[in-house]
Amino acid sequence: MTITSSGADLSTLAQQYTEDGFVLVKGLLSKEEAAYYRQRSHDLLAALNRKDDPTWKSAMGLSDGATRLQHLHDAQFYDAAFSRLLVDPRFTDVAAAVMGVEGVQLHHTKLFVKPPENGSPFPLHQDYPFFPHKYHRVGAAIFHFDDAPEEKGCVRVIPGSHKDGPREHDPEGSFHLPDVPFESATPQPAEAGDVLFFTYLTVHGSGVNVSEEARTTWLIQYRDPGDPPTVKTHDHSLGQGMMLRGVDPTGRSAS
Numbered sequence: 001m002t003i004t005s006s007g008a009d010l011s012t013l014a015q016q017y018t019e020d021g022f023v024l025v026k027g028l029l030s031k032e033e034a035a036y037y038r039q040r041s042h043d044l045l046a047a048l049n050r051k052d053d054p055t056w057k058s059a060m061g062l063s064d065g066a067t068r069l070q071h072l073h074d075a076q077f078y079d080a081a082f083s084r085l086l087v088d089p090r091f092t093d094v095a096a097a098v099m100g101v102e103g104v105q106l107h108h109t110k111l112f113v114k115p116p117e118n119g120s121p122f123p124l125h126q127d128y129p130f131f132p133h134k135y136h137r138v139g140a141a142i143f144h145f146d147d148a149p150e151e152k153g154c155v156r157v158i159p160g161s162h163k164d165g166p167r168e169h170d171p172e173g174s175f176h177l178p179d180v181p182f183e184s185a186t187p188q189p190a191e192a193g194d195v196l197f198f199t200y201l202t203v204h205g206s207g208v209n210v211s212e213e214a215r216t217t218w219l220i221q222y223r224d225p226g227d228p229p230t231v232k233t234h235d236h237s238l239g240q241g242m243m244l245r246g247v248d249p250t251g252r253s254a255s
């Protein structure tokens with residue numbers, strides 16, 4: 001049995017991920033670390049002062065009115081604190097274990113702040129159509145830098161949905177799954193420091209932040225370096241292909 005530095009048993013986490021398509025690792029970061037990253041996230045977004053809002057058009061139907069979302073791709077290219085998290089063994093050991101491989105490669109990262117009262121939801125979707133790979137060994141880890149109860153628009157997943165494989169998506173559309181009821185996904189409330197790992201085939205989304213506090217998360221999309229993309233897409237991400245754990249057995253750099 002291998003115990004992670006957060007106290008979790010790696011083989012149990014891997015079993016859950018295989019069975020359910022996701023696993024919530026409690027306390028992977030300490031509360032102090034989460035608070036530190038929360039502050040850095042908000043400072044970074046304030047310093048950049050970007051006006052673009054990545055709220056999905058298809059998210060409109062999930063809220064009563066207009067919602068807002070702040071984001072930043074590839075925060076590790078702006079602040080070295082995020083680079084350190086990328087190679088932190090507490091994260092990379094779990095990412096390797098759940099994929100059942102030694103090497104973990106970076107695909108991209110996304111910092112999200114859902115502002116209080118009207119933080120944007122994400123309609124249910126798979127990440128697969130955005131960047132399909134041959135063996136589907138691609139996943140996401142959502143780091144929670146503050147508490148994310150249901151009223152803050154926590155992530156929801158449909159347990160076991162990854163087992164049905166890639167779903168039909170409208171290539172011209174927004175890639176959300178309008179035929180899957182939002183309520184069919186199970187909320188995954190999390191505390192500051194928890195990290196939610198899920199496969200890119202797992203159907204997931206999240207609700208509106210109707211609380212009085214922002215929800216702050218950092219999503220790291222990782223993959224098995226031995227799993228090649230089948231479509232050349234989403235390759236603009238800075239640092240894609242960087243090894244986060246182990247060695248790239250293919251000798252191939254980012255593609």
Ligand SMILES: O=C(O)CCC(=O)C(=O)O
Nearest residue numbers: 112122155204205206217
């Ligand atoms: O952060 C969330 O609430 C969900 C994000 C998500 O589903 C995505 O970026 O694909």
